[in-house]
Amino acid sequence: MFADAYMTRAMRLVTVRRMIEMRRLMLRYPTGKTALSGMTMNIEKGCFAYLTGESGAGKSSLLRCLYGGVRPSSGKLTVQGVDLRKVGSRQLRRLRRDIGIIFQDHRLLFSRTVFENVALPLRVQGWKPDRLVARAEKVLEFVGLKDRLWSFPEALSGGEQQRVAIARAMSSKPSLILADEPTGNLDIDTARHVMDYLMELNRQGSTVVMATHDLHLLETHPGDIFRLHAGALTEELHYVRADERMPHE
Amino acid sequence: MFADAYMTRAMRLVTVRRMIEMRRLMLRYPTGKTALSGMTMNIEKGCFAYLTGESGAGKSSLLRCLYGGVRPSSGKLTVQGVDLRKVGSRQLRRLRRDIGIIFQDHRLLFSRTVFENVALPLRVQGWKPDRLVARAEKVLEFVGLKDRLWSFPEALSGGEQQRVAIARAMSSKPSLILADEPTGNLDIDTARHVMDYLMELNRQGSTVVMATHDLHLLETHPGDIFRLHAGALTEELHYVRADERMPHE
């Protein structure tokens, strides 16, 4: 009995140290398409993880599972200790407020200004209205769009829209950032700048999971790599920083 | 008098050999933003031209001018000999039917099947209905989506949607293809495959103008490069094939 309780507590500690834990996760869409087939992987807190794989491999589907956009068909999935196959709507709401999402199609609100778009997560979390503008300006400054605060998204170029979406995801300093091809429409310089900012957030404690096909970024911004193929994990590369290496290495 | 008429005819010949001709082209959006400021460039028939530049440089704006999506504020712009600052709606329609466009945001019709999306340009051009399916299947085969003919775009991944948009642009074998970041959401292998197909179309006579920030493609798929910066042309690199070089080189 005692051992049992001990194990449970130990397990919980491990779980909490793990940001994302999944075991034999399967996702089948209503169309019958199996997007994920038995995916097992763990992502520790503070990691910077890349998801790669060919188009249609299941990267977006995996991210969609992580923020509770779809319910997995079978398997186990916990994010920040919350079991996403059994979660209630209340707990899910709390979880989502701590996740910043960058969608593959930016999903900006085209009838609202850039400011409104960026401030939406803050509003949802009940920020005081007078703090919103300052925060939105600060976040937009990082993506180089401080002067477009009152523009409407339709007057922005494709890359600028993407940067606004990035700014929105970061505005509330979430502890988990899910990014789906955030640099798809950006030129290399802007992409590197955005990556720098993501890395900075990562250093400050946020866990970042990013789906990308732009492997050149890895040269300058290293991280764990999870390679997907046809809904399954085929390769897993863990990046170990020089100062973290064991002394005998 | 004679000399004048001769010059005019000669000019027309030159113009016709030129797919796109622009002189001091300016574009100012209603918001007051000057997207293009005095752009001068020519693109010959049969060229494969890349437009590059940082995000917000004006690549999409330039392409938008080329298919008559916006009317330039000043300067001169002719596409296939049609002056786009004076064109009537009739002539514009005829011109557009000969242009295949890949939009930066794919602009698929989400309430129609993939087939309907791909077949739309053919319908517009008055193809016989019984030839549509065969043609759509053939085009989709090139982008690896032959089996998704009857899916709805929302059931496709981001890259698959982009490939459908590419298929749509090519379905009517236009003599000018304008592509705005067609590989933004594609992994390298798929991107190369799409590029191969574009090159093949180019060899068959289509002129391709492609906005991209993915310069790695240039290694395997060379072409003319036009580098834009803040609405102006800053660099122009003309690619000359080995067999086209002057003998004395």
Add this chain to the structure above:
Amino acid sequence: MSVPTNGCRMNRRVERRGAQPERSQQERQMPRLPGGFSLPPFGLHQWLALVIVCIALWAVGLLWLGLQASSAWTQSWQKDVRFHVYLELSGKKQTDNERLEALAGKLQAVSGVAAVRVVPQQESRDWLNDWLGGSGEITGEMADELLPSLPGTLEVRPATDGGEFIYQDVADAAAAFGASVNRGEAHLVQVQRLMSQLQSLLWFGTLVMGLAMVIIISNTLRMILLARADEVQLMRLLGADEWFVHLPFLLEGGLLGALAGLLAWLLLWPLLWVVGDWLIQLNVDVSVLILLLPLLLGGALAGCLGALLATMRMASENTVAL
């Protein structure tokens, strides 16, 4: 339960519940006409337009029915509307008859009067008798006393389209002869006048309703168009002819309108059942069958017109797409 989270744009919305592959989306096909022309999606917008147009057409049909019924009623009634003009008689048959004839001529000349009839004494007598309780004939000396004092009676029948001042005119004409008009019957005239006013009110209502209908239909169709604005825009960017862009919408509008008309016509029947016995009682014959064609055609026309209006407005916004 799986919910599509990437189905966030308006026209992406394909309702799906449950992660089970209940119905394969790959299999889902739009009904397609043999020519390869595919029907537009029939969604909430279309339903709403249908309901709105149907209600509007129904209301118009209803008003029209009311108009029909009321005009039938007043017409069946107007035939029975008569004034009585009483002329004090002197007792001398010759002069009396002359005076009556003269008055009749005068009244006949009043505009709005259809016919004037001199009521024979016998008829007046019967009427009086009836009024007194129907206890047999007025006989003997009573008759001798009573009958001479009975006034000479003229029956005036107004024309169907008689003006509303006919009563006043007749009274004026009679006064010149020292005759008087039955004041009690004035009320009847007033009721009749009221009916005609009601009728004009109904016309007014039908007009207003028709106008409101056109606005609503055109706006509703414009909303449908707006929901498919990307489709229209894309077609234009692909170089489609204007008729290619507009035709589907025109067809859709017309079809929708006709369907709504049919529905509205069907919805008129239950109402007719409700008021059926009332109409029979009034002896009014209302034909709903006649309304079918106008409602169908009117609906189709309104739909086409609305679509045309909507597409035209859209055209003026975007056609000069360069």
Add this chain to the structure above:
Amino acid sequence: MSVPTNGCRMNRRVERRGAQPERSQQERQMPRLPGGFSLPPFGLHQWLALVIVCIALWAVGLLWLGLQASSAWTQSWQKDVRFHVYLELSGKKQTDNERLEALAGKLQAVSGVAAVRVVPQQESRDWLNDWLGGSGEITGEMADELLPSLPGTLEVRPATDGGEFIYQDVADAAAAFGASVNRGEAHLVQVQRLMSQLQSLLWFGTLVMGLAMVIIISNTLRMILLARADEVQLMRLLGADEWFVHLPFLLEGGLLGALAGLLAWLLLWPLLWVVGDWLIQLNVDVSVLILLLPLLLGGALAGCLGALLATMRMASENTVAL
């Protein structure tokens, strides 16, 4: 002319004409409340909803007014509605009076009869005199002959809520005494009966209209919601509370409904002017002022209800967003 070609999605549509920087979009700001809460965009959907709700409320208000007017009219009229029952008299004062009293008692017992009055001979005489042309008093031997043959008259006043069979009942009761009811007055009763039927029809119409209104409002608001489905979905994905998602729509619905109510109320006035003199003629007093509050509150309520219905249906589709 520049046309936004990337403004192809529904809510991207910001109308712009001409390439000249007429109005800087950067400057364009939504009206913002001090709390930082920003008003939702007011577009075609909102306009359409406003117009539809306004028309529906207007129609309901109209029906209500009609109801009010008709009931006021019939009530003012019902006070004057009287039957006359005629009883053949024998001539003997004593027996006649007794028989009249007995008949009066019998008639009083008929359900639906408010009062029965024995009309004095003098009154009947005056009336007869009046009818004969108003040429002075009936005098001399003529009176002697005529007056005894005048029937005894009873005046029956039906209760305001008298049943529709009162005429038949009274006729039956009178027949038992050998008395007869003035047949001419039966028509009046019929008209009255008709009015009450019309009134119930109006109630029916108001009900149907109200139902149709609720459907239309809820559907229209649902359409508004659908047009902003991406907003709702995005908010949910950001972990917003349900009230945070719904409240703006509820507010919007309520505001829209109240505005529509106000508009509908304002639109009632011109109509009242049109029929004003008619109403005065009928001596009917219709108070539109009283309608303001019900229309305002009703509109707001309907708007809120419609929004709630719409958001609830949307919730059941998407809330279990996992």
